[in-house]
Amino acid sequence: MDIKGINAVVTGGASGLGLATATRLIDGGATVTLVDLPTSDGAARAEELGPGARFVAADVADADNVSAAFAAATEQGPLRAVVHCAGRGRPMRVLDKSGTAAELEPFESVIRLNVIGSFNVLRFAAQAMAGNEPLDGDRGVCVLTASVAAFEGQIGQINYAAAKAAVVGMTLPAARDLAGVGIRVCTIAPGTFDTPLLARARDDVRASLAASVPHPRRLGDPSEFAALAAHIVENGMLNGETIRLDGAIRMAPR
Numbered sequence: 001m002d003i004k005g006i007n008a009v010v011t012g013g014a015s016g017l018g019l020a021t022a023t024r025l026i027d028g029g030a031t032v033t034l035v036d037l038p039t040s041d042g043a044a045r046a047e048e049l050g051p052g053a054r055f056v057a058a059d060v061a062d063a064d065n066v067s068a069a070f071a072a073a074t075e076q077g078p079l080r081a082v083v084h085c086a087g088r089g090r091p092m093r094v095l096d097k098s099g100t101a102a103e104l105e106p107f108e109s110v111i112r113l114n115v116i117g118s119f120n121v122l123r124f125a126a127q128a129m130a131g132n133e134p135l136d137g138d139r140g141v142c143v144l145t146a147s148v149a150a151f152e153g154q155i156g157q158i159n160y161a162a163a164k165a166a167v168v169g170m171t172l173p174a175a176r177d178l179a180g181v182g183i184r185v186c187t188i189a190p191g192t193f194d195t196p197l198l199a200r201a202r203d204d205v206r207a208s209l210a211a212s213v214p215h216p217r218r219l220g221d222p223s224e225f226a227a228l229a230a231h232i233v234e235n236g237m238l239n240g241e242t243i244r245l246d247g248a249i250r251m252a253p254r
Helices: 016-027 042-049 063-076 105-129 158-181 203-211 222-234
Strands: 007-011 031-036 053-057 079-084 140-145 183-190 242-245
Touching: 007 016, 007 063, 016 031, 016 042, 016 079, 016 222, 031 042, 031 063, 042 053, 053 063, 063 079, 063 105, 079 105, 079 222, 105 140, 105 158, 105 183, 140 158, 140 222, 158 183, 183 222, 222 242
Parallel strands: 007 031, 007 079, 031 053, 079 140, 140 183, 183 242
Antiparallel strands: none
């Protein structure tokens, strides 16, 4: 599907991977609705991106918010592409330092944001796309975001690894489910990327993370994630696949 002229949604679009993706799509001639939290800088980022961008505030874990965001996005025209980048982690272990079982809330909250949020975005995107006339053989394309933690979750990542593994797990069934209406679904599983979250880390921590990547021995740039997301939209044979984008990293236990 040619990006030029399409209407797209990018969640988590106010920063990091989402902002880079929105920028790439707009540079390619798309119209993009950035979806992010009301507390984000989404409105300012959309203004900076120019007339091809707009911002809609939404919590992806809230079904009503997501439904309203997609309704607003389709006012710009038929929705053709969605890149879902919204999500986060939260450190937790099975037992605390005293050997007491972990509280459930840190697990539930991360699952809710990353799994329920991903499914909310997927289902409302599919609803918006299903009635489109085919364009280059597709009615629409959905790109989800997992993590290498889905495969090699580290100590302290049990909630995040479980959530991202669920996103990987829903990819192929979703692609098969939506094939009948001409909607493709893929997932990107990034490694260590230079996002605003890592920008707050100490220099030695950032250097250690960069050194753990076999090649290239550096943090990933959000523009590289954006380039892959754009390629998935453009390449009609990419469907049902989770693609690692990680410089061949395999995460150690800690």
